[in-house]
Amino acid sequence: MSDVQKIELDILGQVCPACLLVVLREMNTHRQRIKNGETQLIIKTDHRDTTRTIPESARKMGYDVKVRNLETYYEITIGKNE
Amino acid sequence: MNNPAGGKVGGKKTANALKEEVQRLRDENVRYARYIREKTNQLLEVMGTLPLRPEEFDDRELLTLDPIGIIAGSFEQVFEYLNETISDLSQARDELQAIFDATGVGISIIDQDFTIVKCNEKQRELLVDKQLDNVCGSYCYEVYCLKNGPGLDCPAVDTFATGRPVVVSEVRKKDKYFQLVTTPYAKDANGQVTRVIEVALDITARKKAEEEEQRQRGYYLAEKSKLASVLQSLSEGLLVTDSRNRIISVNGAALQILDLSQKQVQELRINELFAECPAEAMTIFDVDTPQACQNVEIPHRYQDRELLLSVNSVPLFDGDNNLIGRVFTFRDITEEKHRQEVLHRTEKLAAVGQLSAGIAHELNTPLGSILGYARLLLKNNQLSTQQKDRLHVIAEQAKKSSEIIQGLLKFARTTEPTGQPVSVCDATAVIGETLKILTAEFESRGIEIRTDFIPDADATIDEKKLEQILLNILLNSIQALQKGGSILVTTQTSGNRLQLTITDTGPGIPPEILPRIFDPFFTTKEVGEGTGLGLSICSGIINEYDGSIDVFSEPGKGASFTITLPMEQTE
Known part of the structure; x- marks a missing residue:
């Protein structure tokens, strides 16, 4: 789906719980669009704990979550997979 | 802040009071901020993450960020998703129950004590007494098998013992036949099966059909045997051929008449067996001839025996009215034919006898006169030798004629019923x-x-x-x-x-x-x-x-x- 809005959150250098709160706030803001599959949140983080806390929370809300380990950071995608 | 009545002292007082008020408010702020921080940490812990570190956000930043509001929003989403999931689950449970009840097989869940935990509508319909409202909690062997304990043929016993699925291909319960399958459903911490699912497939109709088929097979075999006995007891020979004229069946009389063994006959085609059949009667062997052929006389030569057979043949059809062969019946008419010939000869003799008797009677008198006068004339001495010779010829021929007449009369007499006593x-x-x-x-x-x-x-x-x-x-x-x-x-x-x-x-x-x-x-x-x-x-x-x-x-x-x-x- 090429018309999916992708919102990038660069939280490199931030650690928990600040990362989580930032991401939760964005999820609250875009909840309806994420649910409808119109928006995907793409989070860049280098804090390992975040790759556990964010997906756990997002899944409890019923969102699809994908975590990719890139070279220098992690990429967490929240929202319906293409 | 000015106080015109109080002057400086009053102003000092006011300033002190204000300072105190500010300090009190500051202290309150610190308390509130701590409270918010503590509650935020509590909520963050619920979310599975670390507490806030004081250096991360100061109180002002904390209030600006509104973590409680964020987490509340997140909880709202979690609850919304939970409610959706609960609703889906509830629907799935209802669907599952509907499938459980609507399935064509009886399903029960049975625990280790053989009590029924659950049973579907089909199982109730198949094996539960209609007066029983609820069978859950009753012993399965009492409700389903009308027994006092699990039977030897109970597959659940095996599944509880071995932990493996068991299939019993046929079991009889309450005048019905079932195929049973038990599968382990739940296990305890030690791996011991605590519940099994028992699936009962009603095979009564199939079983009845099998029994009916068995009965029909028995009937068919009895009829076949009866027919075989009838065919064997026939005095007429019987042969059955297939569509290629091969002899596929033969009865005892046929073998006796033909003086052949079953093996010899079954190695031949019908037209080879009756090789002496006149050309014009050959259609009797044609498998495509749809009509019956009757009383076809066929000579049969085998080694030094020569027979005359009278053969009938009818076409043989399968259930779809296709010609699949012919049935031949035949009898030995050699003797009968011979007797007919003798009878015919006798009748002919009788007719000739009657005629001969009449002619002989009529001729006898004139011949007697010819012979008498010829002999009388011979005594006349005045006749020449030549005349006498001629008279001799006349007498001789008349005598010969008379003998023929005597023969005829004898013959005529033999063909008449004599009525005289028979001598030995x-x-x-x-x-x-x-x-x-x-x-x-x-x-x-x-x-x-x-x-x-x-x-x-x-x-x-x-x-x-x-x-x-x-x-x-x-x-x-x-x-x-x-x-x-x-x-x-x-x-x-x-x-x-x-x-x-x-x-x-x-x-x-x-x-x-x-x-x-x-x-x-x-x-x-x-x-x-x-x-x-x-x-x-x-x-x-x-x-x-x-x-x-x-x-x-x-x-x-x-x-x-x-x-x-x-x-x-x-x-």
């Missing part, structure tokens, strides 16, 4: 007497006489008549032999009949005249040499005594006459 004679003695009469003839021609007699050969016939018959046949043999050769005379019994056979080593009788030799006036001798009445008279006499005469001859191999006569007087 010693055939051996009569044969001896007859041979004695002809001894001089045999010797002069160098004919050897051989005999083979049985003792006590009593034949039911007048001895003079038997002598006449024997003389007739022996004279024919002498005539056939001319010089040399031999004549064999034998007696033997066949049932309660005596057979006298006279066989010569002469040239035999050509096959084309063989059927006519008993006909009246049939002769192979020169005109004037024989009357052609000898054998027909013999045949007539023999018939009169309820006997028969048969001839067998092959060209170059002599001829054999067999006279069959009753040995005892028949009522």
